[in-house]
Amino acid sequence: MWKKCSLRTRFFLPLGIMFVAALLIGAVSLQLFVPEQLSDESAPAARSARVVADALNSALRTSANPQATLDAFAQALGTSEAIRFQPDGASHPPPRVEVQTPIGRVPRWFVDLLTIPEVGASFPVRIEGKQVGEIIFSPDLSADIFEKWIGFVAITFSVVALTLLTGTIAYFTSGAVLRPLQDLGEGLTRMRGGDYKQLIPPSGPPEIRRSAEEANELARTLCRLSQDNRSLLRRIVSLQDDERRDMARELHDELGPLLFGIRAKAVALLEALPHGNLQLAASAEGILQSVEALQQANRRILDRLRPLYIQDLGLEKSIETLLQYARAQAPGLKLVSHIDGRLNAIEGLLSQTVYRVIQESITNVLRHARARSVTVEASMKAAELIVEVSDDGIGLPKDSVFGRGLTGMQERARALSGTLELVREDGRTVVRCLLPVGDSALG
Ligand SMILES: Nc1ncnc2c1ncn2[C@@H]1O[C@H](COP(=O)(O)OP(=O)(O)OP(=O)(O)O)[C@@H](O)[C@H]1O
Numbered sequence: 001m002w003k004k005c006s007l008r009t010r011f012f013l014p015l016g017i018m019f020v021a022a023l024l025i026g027a028v029s030l031q032l033f034v035p036e037q038l039s040d041e042s043a044p045a046a047r048s049a050r051v052v053a054d055a056l057n058s059a060l061r062t063s064a065n066p067q068a069t070l071d072a073f074a075q076a077l078g079t080s081e082a083i084r085f086q087p088d089g090a091s092h093p094p095p096r097v098e099v100q101t102p103i104g105r106v107p108r109w110f111v112d113l114l115t116i117p118e119v120g121a122s123f124p125v126r127i128e129g130k131q132v133g134e135i136i137f138s139p140d141l142s143a144d145i146f147e148k149w150i151g152f153v154a155i156t157f158s159v160v161a162l163t164l165l166t167g168t169i170a171y172f173t174s175g176a177v178l179r180p181l182q183d184l185g186e187g188l189t190r191m192r193g194g195d196y197k198q199l200i201p202p203s204g205p206p207e208i209r210r211s212a213e214e215a216n217e218l219a220r221t222l223c224r225l226s227q228d229n230r231s232l233l234r235r236i237v238s239l240q241d242d243e244r245r246d247m248a249r250e251l252h253d254e255l256g257p258l259l260f261g262i263r264a265k266a267v268a269l270l271e272a273l274p275h276g277n278l279q280l281a282a283s284a285e286g287i288l289q290s291v292e293a294l295q296q297a298n299r300r301i302l303d304r305l306r307p308l309y310i311q312d313l314g315l316e317k318s319i320e321t322l323l324q325y326a327r328a329q330a331p332g333l334k335l336v337s338h339i340d341g342r343l344n345a346i347e348g349l350l351s352q353t354v355y356r357v358i359q360e361s362i363t364n365v366l367r368h369a370r371a372r373s374v375t376v377e378a379s380m381k382a383a384e385l386i387v388e389v390s391d392d393g394i395g396l397p398k399d400s401v402f403g404r405g406l407t408g409m410q411e412r413a414r415a416l417s418g419t420l421e422l423v424r425e426d427g428r429t430v431v432r433c434l435l436p437v438g439d440s441a442l443g
């Protein structure tokens with residue numbers, strides 16, 4: 001439960017508990033200490049009442065006319081509320097000794113809460129040994145209770161004001177902490193997504209600011225590493241291309257003429273053979289067929305090794321040639337293509353990557369998909385080049401992993417800060433490659 005609480009709740013919950021606890025402690029203290037305090041405060045007055053009663057009784061004992069003395073005494077007391085004389089039989093039943101409280105100025109519940117002690121008292125008044133009345137001591141506690149009430153209200157207001165003040169400070173402090181923490185979290189999420197450009201604004205308390213600065217430093221390092229990584233990939237890819245080109249040249253310049261020579265010689269041998277030498281003729285025919293098969297294989301390997309036509313024909317035409325070749329290989333396959341004419345403007349690694357992605361995807365369709373139709377799309381949207389090859393084949397096997405073909409494509413895409421994915425969408429297998437067309441991506 002506590003784990004799920006937000007930072008603000010974690011601030012406010014203890015504050016609220018402290019507020020209630022302060023009120024409860026106040027109420028309990030009032031209950032515990034006020035009765036004793038009230039008893040102590042009215043004790044001197046009670047003692048005075050006893051002294052008055054004793055003095056009256058001794059005066060009555062020595063007086064010639066005790067009744068007249070008593071009347072004079074009662075008159076002298078007048079309307080004093082705290083100490084008064086109550087003649088026997090003046091009221092029925094005899095009045096209870098009561099404490100006067102300031103109801104009206106102080107709420108009832110507060111007076112009830114205090115549990116007012118029995119501080120009142122009565123002392124008998126006798127004439128010739130016979131009780132004729134009582135001196136009643138009934139103290140007025142209004143002022144004391146009002147004083148307690150004022151104290152209680154003052155403490156309550158102080159606690160409320162303090163709680164409000166602390167709450168407001170906690171609210172704004174947590175806001176000042178949360179905002180930079182949120183920025184930090186968003187920044188780290190951006191970094192996880194590979195965006196290292198937008199730095200985290202270092203704000204808030206020093207601890208969080210330091211974390212933001214550390215995270216920014218991390219972003220810079222990651223940015224550097226990913227740039228290094230990309231340029232390494234680019235180097236690998238272009239080295240690969242160079243190697244392929246060299247191999248293609250070797251095959252074309254060395255093996256090609258040799259094969260041509262063998263073929264020419266086989267033809268010459270066939271023509272020179274005397275008629276009727278069937279065994280030699282069959283052998284020469286066999287050599288001729290093998291050489292032709294080798295020449296075809298050589299051409300196929302050459303086609304795979306280098307996109308021969310990009311520089312001469314432009315990317316659009318090169319892709320069309322590639323597709324024609326695929327059509328020739330799989331006559332039953334319906335092959336539709338939409339190639340953006342603007343692609344002819346791109347060159348270098350970017351154009352080679354587009355070509356290779358389409359080439360490898362088509363090869364994969366022919367090898368794995370058992371598809372009836374394939375769609376090849378290459379378009380430019382804003383600053384992005386989108387290559388999509390989709391087929392209606394059997395789809396990816398469950399445990400499908402990227403082999404050399406797709407891994408190579410992915411590396412090529414990453415080298416240009418792009419992405420490559422192989423997914424199944426709406427019953428079609430889709431290879432989607434997104435390549436940014438920026439200055440860094442070109443050439
Ligand atoms: N269009 C597709 N339809 C069905 N499966 C596919 C398709 N494209 C790729 N695959 C699956 O993805 C796997 C990986 O493809 P990838 O091109 O990386 O390797 P490969 O074609 O098996 O071998 P190579 O390294 O020679 O290209 C394939 O083995 C295949 O199972």
Ligand SMILES: [Mg+2]
Pocket residue numbers: 360363364403405406
């Ligand atoms: Mg493949």
